[in-house]
Amino acid sequence: MTQTAKLILEDGTEIEGTSFGAYTSVAGEVVFSTAMTGYPENLTDPSFAGQILVLTTPMVGNYGVPGEELYESISKIFESDQVHIAGLxxxxxxxxxxxxxxxxxxxxxxxxxxxxxxxNVDTRLLTKKLREKGALLGKIVAADDVPFHDPNQDNLVAQVSPPGVRHYGTGQHKIVLVDCGTKTNIIRCFLERDVELIRVPWDYDFNTLDYDGLFLSNGPGDPKRCAATIGHLQTALQQDKPIFGICLGSQLMGLAAGGDTFKLKYGHRSHNQPVRLTGTPRCYITSQNHGFAVDPATLPAEWTVLFENLNDGTCEGIKHQTKPFFSTQFHPEAAGGPQDTEFLFDDFLAAVAQYKATHSK
Ligand SMILES: NC(=O)CC[C@H](N)C(=O)O
Known part of the structure; x- marks a missing residue:
């Protein structure tokens, strides 16, 4: 039996469509992705928590959803152990x-x-509206209405970051992964690379641990809600151990360094975002999913822009001038999307090896 549902936006737009999935109402931030494949990965990416995701690719669902398989107690297929979007x-x-x-x-x-x-919603027309007006609050309404809700006011990271400390791998480099809602492919990328991984919750004081390198994960919502992580990171930035951050992790590094972040008009969500490596003409095609960015004008002098987005000129990663600290706003772990920048995990671990060689205990 088909049932109708409505998509209602905060600007008054109402679009009637056909319900699939759960017949229930939900409110969130309406964002669009132009990725053409990868819904099993995208829908389980914790960074989408609180968001109603609009897909511009016209046909969705035709390759189904794979069954779960585990590898080192993490999913082999999905980017976390549940669907995180608010609606689709x-x-x-x-x-x-x-x-x-x-x-x-x-x-x-x-x-x-x-x-x-x-x-049965024209998602390309809807995307034109979101590009004009910016990301809007919205709701999918089935039987009962629900109030609009802005998820960026919530501490979404606290909701998706799993409790407890977990250990993976037996490699020679001890890496702390601060889990603000990590995608599992980040864990897989590390485990393929001679690493012992210590996965800790977003607010865990990792400065108490013995480690060789620090990694800050992706995650949902406004990075400024993660005050605890920023505080711990400020302590780590006083030292010289290598630090690498992806997406939310990059924003947290910018904030901990003393810079500022801002909300982009409608964000970057796709698998073909071009970024240029500073100081070179080299462009990489990257997977992205973010609504906030570091404002490079606010960074202290010892930090520089590492990558720049070639569509809108925004900051796609930062780097410390002298210490082994760097980040990307895009996703070198892909899943889905191009894997062209996965070498950044190797660069980070090379920095870790070099740090260990010059600071032998
Ligand atoms: N993928 C992410 O880590 C997203 C970071 C942050 N929540 C943003 O939207 O900008």
């Missing part, structure tokens, strides 16, 4: 699916997590 908006939803590893339909998967989807 697509043009054409295909309940029928065909793929060698499909185990269920996208609609059934959303139902498992009680997340609503809506289709």
């Amino acid at each position: 908006v697509v043009t054409y939803y295909s309940e029928e699916h065909s793929h060698w590893n499909a185990a269920k339909s996208l609609g059934d998967w959303l139902k498992e997590y009680n997340i609503p989807g809506i289709f």
Whole structure:
């Protein structure tokens, strides 16, 4: 049986569509992604918490959703252990699916997590509106109405960061991963590289641990809500051990360094964002999912821009001038998207090896 649902935006726009997934109402921030594939990865990326995701690619669901497989006690397939988006908006939803590893339909998967989807919505027209007006608050309304809610007012990182300290791998470099909502491919990228990983919650004081390198993960919401992480990071920045941050992690490094972050008009969410490595003409095509960015004009003199977005000129990563601290606003771990910048994990571990060689205990 098909049921109608409505997408309602804070500017008064109302679009009627067809419900799929859970028949329930939800409010969030409406953002769009132009990625053409990768919904199993995107929907489980904790950075999407609180967001109603609009996909511009016209047909969604036709390759289904894979079954779960574990590797070192983490998912081999998904970017976390649950769907994190608040809701999904697509043009054409295909309940029928065909793929060698499909185990269920996208609609059934959303139902498992009680997340609503809506289709028969012109998502390209909707995206034009979001590009003009900026990301808007919105809601998917099934039977009952719900009030608008701005998820960026919440501490979403505290909601998605798992409690407890976990250890993975037996490699020679001891890396602390501060989990603000990490994508599992970051863990996989480290475990492929001779690392012992200590995964700690977002507010854990990692300065009490013995480690060789520090990593700050991606995560949802406004980075300024992560005061505890920023405080701990400020202590780490006084030392010389290598630090690498991705996306939210990059924003936290900018804030801890004394810089500022701001909200982009509608963010960058896609698999083909061009970034230029500072000081070179070299462009990399990157996977991105962020709504905030570091304002480079506010960074102290010892920090510089490492990558710049070639679409809008915004900061795509920062670097300390003398210490081994660097970050990317984009996702070198991909999942989904191009893997062209995965070498940055090697660069970080080379910095760790060099630090250890020059600071032998
Ligand atoms: N993927 C991320 O880490 C996103 C960071 C932050 N929540 C933003 O939207 O900018």
